Amino acid sequence: MSNFVHPYIPNSVKSIQEEMLAEIGANGIEDFYDIIPEKLRYKGELNIPKPMFSEAEVDRHLRELLSKNVTTQDCLSFLGAGCSPHHVPAICDEIAGRSEFLTGYAGEPYEDYGRFMVLFEYQSLMAELLDMEVVNVPTYDGSQAASTSIRMAQRITKRNEILISRNISPFKLDIIKNYCRGTMKVTMVDVDDFGRTSMEDLKGKLQPNVAGYFYENPGFTGVIEDRGQEISDLIHDMGGLSLVGCDPISLGILEAPVNYGADIVTGDVEGLGIHQNYGGGLAGFIATMDQEKFVNEYPSRLFGITNTSVEGEYGFGDVFYDRTSFGEREHGKEFVATHAALWGIVAAVYLGSMGPAGMEEIGEVIVQKSRYAMNRLNAIEGVAVRGMDAPHFKEFVVDFGQTGQTAEQINKALLEQKIFGGFDLTNHHDGMENCALFCVTEVHTKQDIDQLVETVQSIVREG
Amino acid sequence: MAMNMETKLRNFHQAKWDEPIIFELTSPGERGILIPEAEAKVVAESGSLETLVPAGIRRKKRPALPEMSQMHVLRHFMRLSQMNMGADFTVDVGQGTCTMKYSPKINERYANHPKLTELHPLQDESTVQGMLELTYNLEQYMKELSGLERFTFQPGGGSQAILAMTSICQAYFESKGEGHKRDEIITTIFSHPSDAAAAAVKGYKIITLYQGENGLPDLEALKAVVSDRTAALFITNPEDTGIYNPEIEAFVQTVHEVGGLCGYDQANLNGIIGITRAKEAGFDMSFFNLHKTFSAPHGCGGPAGGALGVSEELVRFLPKPLASFDGEKYYIDSDLKDSIGKVRNFMGVAPVILKAYGWIRAVGAEGLVEAARVAVLNNNYMLKHIREIRGADASFGDGYRIEQVRYSWQQLYEDTGITSEDVSIRMADFGMHLWSSHHPFIVPQPFTIEPTEAYSKAELDEYLAVLRQVSHEAYTNPKMLKNAPYNSCCHRVNNEPLDNPEKWAITWRSYQNKWVKEECVVEELA
DSSP: OTTOOBTTBGGGSHHHHHHHHHHHTOSOGGGGGTTSOGGGBOOSOOOSOOOOOSHHHHHHHHHHHHTTBOOTTTSEEOOOSSOOOOOOOHHHHHHHTOHHHHTOOSOOTTTTHHHHHHHHHHHHHHHHHHTOSEEOSOBSOHHHHHHHHHHHHHHHHTOOEEEEESSSOHHHHHHHHHHHTTTOEEEEEOBOTTSOBOHHHHHHHOOTTEEEEEEEESOTTSBOOOOHHHHHHHHHHTTOEEEEEEOGGGTTTBOOGGGGTOSEEEEEOTTTTOOOGGGTTOOEEEEEOSOHHHHTTOOSOOEEEEEBSSTTOEEEEESSGGGSHHHHGGGSSSOOOSOOHHHHHHHHHHHHHHHHHHHHHHHHHHHHHHHHHHHHHHTSTTOEETTTTSOBOSEEEEEOGGGTSOHHHHHHHHHHTTEEOOEEOTTTSTTOTTEEEEEOOTTOOHHHHHHHHHHHHHHHHHO | OOOBTTTTBOOOOOOOOOOOOGGGGOOTTOOSOOOOOOOHHHHHHHOOHHHHSOGGGBOOSOOOOOOOOHHHHHHHHHHHHHTSOOTTTSOOOSSTTSOOOOOOHHHHHHHTSHHHHTOOTTSOGGGBHHHHHHHHHHHHHHHHHHOOSEEEOOOSSHHHHHHHHHHHHHHHHHHTTOTTTOOEEEEETTSOHHHHHHHHHTTOEEEEEOBOTTSSBOHHHHHHHOSTTEEEEEEESSOTTOOOOTTHHHHHHHHHHTTOEEEEEESOOTTSTTTBOTTTTTOSEEEEETTTTTOOOOTTTOSOOEEEEEOGGGGGGSOSOEEEEOSSOEEEEOOOTTOOOOSSSTTOOHHHHHHHHHHHHHHHHHHHHHHHHHHHHHHHHHHHHHTTSTTOEESSOSSOOSSOEEEEOHHHHHHHOOOHHHHHHHHGGGTOOOOOOSSSOOSSSEEEEOOOTTSOHHHHHHHHHHHHHHHHHHHHOHHHHHTOOSSSSSOOBOOGGGGOTTTOOSSHHHHIIIIIHHHHHHHHHO
């Protein structure tokens, strides 16, 4: 330890340590640890590699490690299921990398004015997209957002059962179930052949103890639910809340859920200017109208605009901070901490760049390209797209059941041709053995889709 | 003129752009980015929007997003960034408990590398060997630092790790048929608020132990509340006070004796890395925040990462999947028979995992321990000098502290009427940040300082000089503080509307409705 000087640890220089110890009047750094009982001291040798003192060594090591990955840019990828490939505008990366934001944290609105303002803008831009009035500083992901919307509904209605559509991401469902375990009953609602809510089953299950119904639009399988108002009316008639999960990138062309009766709308901003990041680019939003009964129930930070002691100057701060767990611990609303704020900032840059025309155009091109892919894949003998006749957005289920090959085999063969096929639903969704969820967005060209189709065709033909 | 090297005070002024809200910058018709069009054949075969989306569900009214050219958008957000004080810019020791340290740029290079950013979380495991290897190896280091059996990196932060600990605890007792009986979780007031809040989410009744005169929770108080209803103890040590609880093993034993589990909140491990571990104190679970001790930047509040570890007995309850190794290749392991399921989608925040890994490899075993030792040295150096500042004191006695100290301006307040908040606002004028700490304010007029290993002696001296200056001003010219800040991006914020449902405005459209339209009406009436 004696000659250890590390660039990340300025006071690892021993002469400085001596100087500081002398000022403190301590004999050695050991003095500060006197309070830790001998018995609890770790006396072994940490089995952790030696330092890489030179940055060149770290650089090479990380490069070599990452070079073992094969990415969605090295191959042609059709994976979605909660993390989808979209173009990331270069200015989104530029702002994401600004170290004022990247290394900022929790300053006051005086030294961190920019953080408050940019997240206020994020909330405001999302609110325009969602046609609602309140949006939170992002939470961990869309699944956490959905879980919180369910617990908000529990507190607002004082009811302890939640209905959930079966056409939901299996991951999201796992998260919701865990989040509700011990406090709420989770009941699944059936879907029709297209994957839309079964009205009959919903009606039957809407009982007086039901806090609300959570469904996604588009559903996990990409199907668009066009009877949102009818669903909301049924729920509202029973005194429950309509909870809708949506994909914000669809909202240039799909109606905002609030306009078909949704009370709390949630989702993930992952596609809005944020890279896939192996699933590390997720950030959840929760949106409502500006009524106290809703605002009171948010666990998240909500940044608000106000004025200052100088005429005309905007000021910012936390709205109704006392509802949070920072102030109220277990009596606060769920919990708040460090979640995913930077991705909210990036999403603001994205929405600011896209504008209304960009959001409309991207929605249109996604439905066109995904429909083109659906048509082409469905035309392959033995391959069937589920629910072909229903409108879809971005994702769709391809059934390989009649090909004589499993979805796993097909994906393996696709991978050999440098294509990442759809997410294999076999062990994740009932009734979806040998089905795969494909995702097609604006980044896919006709040539990409044709290449997929031709490759699937030859795999199926050659059996 | 450069900073005065004698007084160590800067004639600082933060960028102030007087920047409008983005909606005020709209210029109809401008475009920030264009979208690739669908090819003619694609359009011909798929159809138009009208045929692809039923009229009933088609958007009727365009979202009122701003319309701006690309550089216009860029400039706006660049300006906002300039009005923010990242840890890269300041001696960021004033955000105690949050472990602000240097986030090495070399790790950013690879966190932003396409070989990571362009990975999809559901790719075949053969295509993500590098990512899995990195995750698996990081787990091995975490095991060394805790003595625990397995780690997951799925939680998106420390509080989500607490939620996962609570869930594991719940599943564990359900598996033993004691789920209904064990309905209490005990924590301490100087443990993070989420130790209470995230546990309450799962329906637990929370019992909070308060500190005694020495700043530590009382073992006898714990003995009085444990019972066969105790599911767990969630505790930080050292707590937010920076005082290490030497009786921690007895705390753990007390809970174990009644059959409860013990979860160690090590969100902040920084003062004791490699010095003392969760295992030796008997803990069943523990978690580390990758964005604190392990250097990943805080991103204005995430994305973050929580590394959650458990003892052998609890491995089967971990959220799935994990990254495992069969001796030849790395694989995605979902084989956890009593898994709680998931707390977050996929396998954690990959860029944050990479940054933590990169930092550990750069400092190595030796540097991990040195980081802790220097953090503790820096802290006691600050403690020595802050105790000498007029009006400031460290709470709970005059001993040494581990990695941080909960201080108090109570004397300053009694002498001058200047509050902790006033001091914190004036600090901004010198380019410094000082945090007024978590609620509840048990220590009156609190402030918490945590000088991690990342700061040099000269920087600590600079921060101390600003504290001294502000204290001096409080005693000689309190009005100066009451009217601060002067050199910041904005002036005293009117907080009243933020708690008033009639006035609070969480979005621009609410602001238009509540503030702007109202003004128009008043003007019309006038």
